[in-house]
Amino acid sequence: MPKEYRTIQEVAGPLMMVRGVEGVTYNELGEIELSNGEKRRCKVLEVDGTNAMVQLFENSAGINLDSSKVRFLGRSMELGVSEDMLGRVFDGIGRPIDGLPEILPDERRDINGLPMNPAARVYPAEFIQTGISAIDGLNTLVRGQKLPIFSASGLPHAQLAAQIAKQAKVRGTNEKFAVVFAAMGITFEESNFFVNSFKESGAIDRTVMFVNLANDPAVERISTPRMALTAAEYLAFEKDMHVLVILTDITNYADALREVSAARKEVAARRGYPGYMYTDFAQIYERAGRQVGKNGSITMIPILSMPEDDKTHPIPDLTGYITEGQIILSRDLYRKGLQPPINVLPSLSRLKDKGIGEGKTRGDHANTMNQLFAAYARGKDAKELMTILGEAALTEIDLKYAEFADKFEEKYVSQGYDTDRSIEETLDIGWELLRLLPRSELKRINDKWLDEYYDK
Secondary structure (H helix, E strand, O other): OOOEEOOEEEEEOOEEEEOOOOOOOOOEEEEEEOOOOOEEEEEEEEEEOOEEEEEEOOOOOOOOOOOOEEEEEEEEOEEEEOHHHOOOEEEOOOOEOOOOOOOOOOEEEEOOOOOOOHHHEOOOOOEEEOOOHHHHOOOOEEOOOEOOEEEOOOOOHHHHHHHHHHHOEEOOOOOOEEEEEEEEEEOHHHHHHHHHHHHHHOHHHHEEEEEEEOOOOHHHHHHHHHHHHHHHHHHHHOOOOEEEEEEEOHHHHHHHHHHHHHHOOOOEOHHHOEOOHHHHHHHHHOOOEEEOOOOOEEEEEEEEEOHHHOOOOHHHHHHHHHOOEEEEEOHHHHHOOOOOOEOOOOOEEOOHHHHOOOOOOOOOHHHHHHHHHHHHHHHHHHHHHHHHHOHHHOOHHHHHHHHHHHHHHHHHHOOOOOOOOOHHHHHHHHHHHHOOOOHHHOOOOOHHHHHHHHOO
């Protein structure tokens, strides 16, 4: 039976100091029992001799320093995992919130996971089809990759996240595919949107959802992505599934980290965020990947809204260092009515070359991708020139490029949130657009592919 302590010294926000403790370790889980019998969970943040600073998972209202008791449970926070988690909705610390009973776990796992040995990693190389042309065609997602979406407040990243979760698949195999969806600090309305959208499309049957609402404790937000990744690791490496993990919104997670850090009176770094935020992000992001000898994989799409639309803000900045590229949503394209408003030029998938080509997508993919990027960039320049100097100052070929840029945004990028395009459809739309330009302009495409597709 764990020893009980009645030595709570002080409570400050989400933190509590307990004196005279023995054998308590960092990250250990604890239980506070109030005088009315109510129990709340906490975890050890710091041990200094016989003093332990603990962090509460629920609010601190009603904790009486004299009559409340604390028990330390001798283990860190765990999640009970089983295949029955698929189709279920949990809160940020793994309790069911879908009105169904608790699951019967096959095993219990520490939510902090174990770091993956770099030597045991397999290089990501298989294509994942999201059904979204701007991602599949130009910034391809590869199995085992971490590809964040940089959004901003008011942009439709929730619709894009739901679309990817519903449509993503590993092609040409009958291997099992699952989605683990973790939402941090979202509104009740957004939470309803995700749950209903997964139920309507039937995607809920292969999805595990962890939802931490904006009015839930900030401390709970810090455990939400770890809960999700623990479930993903079990499904991927024990049940051989290909798991896509979508985390939204990392900005809310970082703000919770800052709130707890400020309560601990730690010295703040950039913009008030703790200096260890980079390490903390890495502990989350680096749990994605593939392992030697295991069929399953974890692919991750973290979504973050950039404060003030600023790419250099610490949250997108640190995320960019750890992950392999980024998909950037643009406010200008959103105003133009593009759905989704993905700005393909600054977006990048660093592993896209590994997941495309013969046997993965199609032989002409790499060539057409490069040509579409180049033509769109030149078209954008031509349009800027047109704005400054007027249409009359442009050459005939510049006008063609300007027309190409408009058509590219309208047909290729803007496809709506319900259209699921196969990679062949995406590539064919690309060729349709490239035919707006004279063949002599398509210098980045091999003649073999031009003969096969351009002259069709």
